[in-house]
Amino acid sequence: MARIHVTTTINGEPMEFLCEPQQSLLDALRNNLGLTGTKEGCGTGDCGACSITFDGRLTCSCLVLAVEAEGHEIGTIEGMAQGETLHPLQRKFLEMAALQCGICTPGVLIAARALLEKNPDPTETEVRFGLAGNLCRCTGYDKIVRAVMETAAEMRETAS
Numbered sequence: 838m839a840r841i842h843v844t845t846t847i848n849g850e851p852m853e854f855l856c857e858p859q860q861s862l863l864d865a866l867r868n869n870l871g872l873t874g875t876k877e878g879c880g881t882g883d884c885g886a887c888s889i890t891f892d893g894r895l896t897c898s899c900l901v902l903a904v905e906a907e908g909h910e911i912g913t914i915e916g917m918a919q920g921e922t923l924h925p926l927q928r929k930f931l932e933m934a935a936l937q938c939g940i941c942t943p944g945v946l947i948a949a950r951a952l953l954e955k956n957p958d959p960t961e962t963e964v965r966f967g968l969a970g971n972l973c974r975c976t977g978y979d980k981i982v983r984a985v986m987e988t989a990a991e992m993r994e995t996a997s
Contacts, residue, residue, distance in 0.1 A: 845906040847872070848916025856903035863887045865903035866913060874914035874943045878972070885971030888944035889913050895951040895970075914943035917950065925995075926950055926988045935984035937975035945971045949985045957993055961986060 840855040847870070854869045863880075866872040866889075875898055878886030882897040889898045890912035917924045926949050929935070936942040945968060952959060952967035959967065964985045965978070973981065 841904050843904060843907050845909055845911055847911045848913060854903075858902075858904060860903045861899050862889070862901040862903045862906055862911075863898040865906070866898060866911075869903075872913050872915050876940050876943055878940060878944075883972070884941070885944040885948060886941050888947040888971065890947065890951060893951075893954075895948055897970075912947070914947060917946060924950065925992055926953070926985065929984045929988040929991070930981075933980055933984045933987070935980040937973075941971055941973045941975075945973070945981060949981075949988070952985070953989055953992065957989060957996075959986075959989060964989075 838857060841858055842853065842855055844851070844853050846852065852870065854865060856865045856869060863875060863877055866875050875889060876886040877899060878884035880899050882900040885897065887898040889896055891901065892910050917927060923931075924946075926946050930942065930946065948968050948971050952964065956963060961982060964982050968978070968981065968985070
């Protein structure tokens with residue numbers, strides 16, 4: 838089967854790759870482009886481990902064909918930090934031990950960033966709802982929710 842050439846933007850950088858017609862965007866990110874931060878948890882869009890942004894919209898990359906990335910803007914966990922400077926969410930997750938095995942963490946961070954970009958002052962209920970598509974099998978969600986809430990507060994203070 839002929840491979841397909843895809844031109845896209847990933848984390849603000851123009852990218853090109855070849856993929857199989859039936860290949861998922863998750864597989865292309867990990868296997869073709871070496872962006873292994875995005876994890877596969879279920880392969881059916883139920884766990885959120887493979888969360889990315891697709892034209893700014895939170896999306897499970899396991900449910901998108903790689904060929905669909907043509908001409909679109911993709912955001913992955915690799916684009917969250919600015920060089921050596923962690924995004925405030927990443928820093929707060931480390932400070933508050935809001936992670937364990939790490940499989941869900943990239944997807945949770947992407948979902949949390951998407952939430953805070955739309956709603957910089959979420960309630961706890963809104964955070965829980967915003968992260969509802971991300972399953973963590975290792976721990977409860979309290980530390981994750983607290984880390985997102987504290988990051989939101991910190992980012993609001995910095996913006997003032």
